[in-house]
Amino acid sequence: MVPPVQSDLRVLIVDDQSMIRGGFEALLNAQEGIEVVGTAADGAGITEVVGRTRPDVVLMDIRMPHVGGLDATRAVLAMPGTPPRIIMLTTFDADEYVFAALRAGASGFLLKDSTPQELVHAVRVVAAGESLLAPRVTRALIADFVGRPERAAHPEAMLSVLTERELDVLRLVARGLANREIAGELFMAEQTVKTHVSRMLSKLALRDRTQLVVAAYESGLVRAGQ
Template identity: 85%
Template sequence: MPPASPSELRVLIVDDQSMIRAGFEALLDAQDGITVVGTAGDGAGITEVVRRTRPDVVLMDIRMPHVGGLDATRAVLAMPGTPPRIIMLTTFDADEYVFAALRAGASGFLLKDSTPEELVHAVRVVAAGESLLAPRVTRALIEDYVSRPEPAVRTSPRLADLTERELEVLRGVARGLANREIAAELVMAEQTVKSHVSRILAKLGARDRTQLVVTAYETGLVRPGA
């Protein structure tokens, strides 16, 4: 693995299957502006690997022997400074670890049978500060919430800190709308929506839009099918 230039996205691949690691590495290294700076077979010693390779994005298998992806994600995101953004890799679109990983701070999920284009897109999107959920994973999230008792809205003190306008914007985010779509629906400038989202992230202590979606459903602000 040649050293990455300062302008390139640095990617670390953590997966217990050597074929997956090799395939992802070859694919990503062939892309302009992306360099794989390291690989690992499980989450053991993951913080040291991250310190040594300094990735911008970690592709993390959720199910691995010894130290799995969930514990490894928690360890990485607890590191001081600005940790890398993490994309969880899973074979199952209804993986029971989805919620725990999102709450731990993962920036999204990608199924291992995704296309090469989807993988490259995911790395670029997450590195740019956005969040990403594979459509089938999103459906699994909502189906799980359908089976849960409905919580009362605004039971969280953090949610109560939001203004009515910010709650409207959060509902749009939770429904999967882009900023421009929220702007059109609420009749405001797209830049204004972007500012609202930034304030919501700060007030809720969330890393990205994925965690905003989780919070909106958990508090009952948005309900499946609404």
Template identity: 60%
Template sequence: MIKVLIADDQAMVRQGFGALLAAQPDLLVVGDAADGEAAITAARRLDPDVVLMDVRMPVLDGLEATRRLLNGRTDGPRVLILTTFDLDDYVYEALRAGASGFLLKDAPAADLVHAVRVVASGEALLAPSVTRRLIAEFAARPHADRPRPTALQALTPRETDVLRLIARGRSNQEIAADLVVAEQTVKTHVGRILGKLGLRDRAQAVVFAYETGLVAVGG
């Protein structure tokens, strides 16, 4: 069973999402919260696998709640950010905080169920449009030569190639086609990359690749 916590300041949203998810045989809604602070408290008490986190909430917003909840942990719950806008201004900061993906509040019911299952499995729900927004964020920032973390030295040349492709928003299937290998081989590489770098999922891998200079904007 995938345990889910719903954090949103609108009672109707919490109830609607809760009813939808509870109807699935493999999903269990363990609780909800009306603000970011309550979400942190509930998550620590209920130990959910996935937290649906609204961005705009009173007391503590969803970004800060995500940051405090995860705080650099790789074993914490997966956070799925709920947003009203496709390319919210919060994309970059949410990823930096450790979010595993984004979901529009008006997305079809099937998309919500799929999103929860995807992030619970350890994948990231990172659409190409979100990746482009992330790249644009880096493009707008002043760049300086940055030393590459020693962690990158642990990667094999092939793993480094895979990380570069992840950073460009490629799916496992697309990476397999680019490198002419089986998709299962790519999945194995991705798992090893995340393990060696201490990253939660490929969303964090994208941020890591750009911040370390492994991938240059426009390169």
């Protein structure tokens, strides 16, 4: 369940299609507790726009002319202070740029043909600090790492700060399991799983669950087919 929102969530929409921008803006502005504070047609000057509008969440199209979503995402997440959370917008569920964006720190992705309910849910979930990573994207992310020779051979170097129990939880997070499913697998309370996830994020200085998945595969802790 998404935690209740105490104040208006500020959303910035970045997409080169005016109909997408207008449609998303009208839909989100009609929701209680959400305000669209700006729109942009591409990633040019994105840091200035973010600095001026101070959004909590950015809906960022991946494929745009001039400055695309991937470069814009990197620029936003490199800004000082606490950057907004970024949801990538794409028309393809296996878009190669999605995975690069997730590695760069985006909090998730959303297909442009998602339902209005899915769009609103995505904004609230990501603003609440969760990641938005569907199981099919997790599987594609795994496949993407299969062919990467630079994966670490010894996960202990990257994950040495984690306890054995945290590593158990991380392996299941990397498989795309939800907290409730992990609790069932490891015979522990769901709240205990949440605590382990929070501690791992803190220890590894990661932003959200999506980056935990990336870390698990980049470290070599988990490999495709396990």
